[in-house]
Amino acid sequence: MxxxxxxxxxxxxxxxxxxxxxxxxxxxxxxxxxxxxxxxxxxxxxxxxxxxxxxxxxxxxxxxxxxxxxxxxxxxxxxxxxxxxxxxxxxxxxxxxxxxxxxxxxxxxxxxxxxxxxxxxxxxxxxxxxxxxxxxxxxxxxxxxxxxxxxxxxxxxxxxxxxxxxxxxxxxxxxxxxxxKGGWARPFCKEFTVKRDFCLDKEKCIKVPTIHAKDLFHYAESSILDAQLLEAPFEQSDLSMIIILPNKKNGLYELEEKLKSFDFDDINDHWKMEQMDVYVPKFKIxxxxxxxxxxxxxxxxxxxxxxxxxxxxxxxxxxxxxxxxxxxxxxIEIHESDASDLVLDETKTYIPFYADHPFAFVIRNKHNVLFAGHVVSL
The missing domain is CATH 3.30.497.10 (Antithrombin, subunit I, domain 2)
Incomplete structure (x- = not known):
């Protein structure tokens, strides 16, 4: 709900x-x-x-x-x-x-x-x-x-x-x-930031600055939630953000309904380190x-x-x-890196993770949830 x-x-x-x-x-x-x-x-x-x-x-x-x-x-x-x-x-x-x-x-x-x-x-x-x-x-x-x-x-x-x-x-x-206020450990670099659509609902989309990275991330898919989960660590810290993205652009409500009964006890066992193609709107809340x-x-x-x-x-x-x-x-304010010496291997297959519609997030370390919330508009 x-x-x-x-x-x-x-x-x-x-x-x-x-x-x-x-x-x-x-x-x-x-x-x-x-x-x-x-x-x-x-x-x-x-x-x-x-x-x-x-x-x-x-x-x-x-x-x-x-x-x-x-x-x-x-x-x-x-x-x-x-x-x-x-x-x-x-x-x-x-x-x-x-x-x-x-x-x-x-x-x-x-x-x-x-x-x-x-x-x-x-x-x-x-x-x-x-x-x-x-x-x-x-x-x-x-x-x-x-x-x-x-x-x-x-x-x-x-x-x-x-x-x-x-x-x-x-x-x-x-x-x-x-x-x-921090930066990402993965190479979300300023040079890769582009304007992309963020859909507020089924009918309205707006162009927003969107950070981009192709790299290894902890990733999981949930058929029960009908959602993707991605963990992005912060630099110089033991903190990470977990983004919970509904597969449907208007699926946040359904996601919230299902989360009530979803068992997250073994979520850590379901993480896989995957090559990911990630787009996330740049946001400050x-x-x-x-x-x-x-x-x-x-x-x-x-x-x-x-x-x-x-x-x-x-x-x-x-x-x-x-x-x-x-x-x-x-x-919270999370910024990109200034520069990157990352060389993308275009021969690899990357799993797409495009946060172009409302999503939920938590920011945690090993012991505590430090921040939590959701992004529904930009």
Missing amino acids: KLCLKLMAICLSLLALSNANPVVEKYRDFEMEVLSKVLLQRSKENVVMSPLAIKYAMETLYCGAYGYTAEEIRLALHITKNKDDLIKHAKMTSDSMNRTILDFTNKLFYNHDIKLSDKYRLHAETPFHSEFESLDFNEVEKSMDIINQWISKRTKRNIRQICSSIDEHTIAEMVSAAYL SSSIPLKVALQKLGIYEMFTHSADFSDMLEHGHGHMPISEVQHAAM
Whole structure:
């Protein structure tokens, strides 16, 4: 049905850790669930988001929550009650991350009359990539400017403003940002970029800059999905993008329907290294996404009310601090190589992979889905 449920399943399976960790698998459940909710809301537009950055933002809040507020977050995130173990796991994941081409962080903005405990800040800052800043929300415009400047800085000025619900009654707002800019490891060179058709639907096609490469890629075909899958690695990184391309130009809806029940557990066993003739539209996507509605659909309610109990992060150990919104901003930009010494062997047979119509994608390393989304227009 919706690219949500589908892409959720995809990310999980495509992740396939060789040593299954039940805690890690449960974390992925949350990442896929929140992804599905957002994609369901935004099926008609290009979307990119970082499930990992959102998870870190919510874990930051969980570690400061208490009582029923903490329990709702814990259940939605599928994590254990032991916050110390959670912090250790997050630190381990963070240490394994290659940060050469990506940046992600989250920041809790809270009213100036609230005092956070030093112990909480110390425990949350490094493992969850968290920052904290007090604002006078009575000065609404100034507070908005500060938040937007932070978002702009974190996304290299690609997202200059994030829609926000703050007003003079705001107590706290969580904002997460994720940014990726890198190049392909395979020779998608500028000299090979051409203008080709990208079909928005069955009737309308437009000419768009399209990158091109003939090389070896991980490739799979799925008769169940009626789709091609191609994995393209990034340079100087352990990251790769997996493009899920429907065989039919108007087949994204059908693909999304089938993804709900498709078993991706053994996808890694189906990859083959093939000589590929690849055309992919050159794209740069940014999204600004309020997550409150999606999180409420996952069962997180109390933290958005005046009953929100964040005693474990407050200096005096008790008190209510409602979160007005959890905002997420994400941006990806992937560029071609400057030059290539590649010599094409025209005697070889290449399998065509022409992403000339709407497709879904995930960006992952061995352990995490870092970004996911879909391209429906250019």
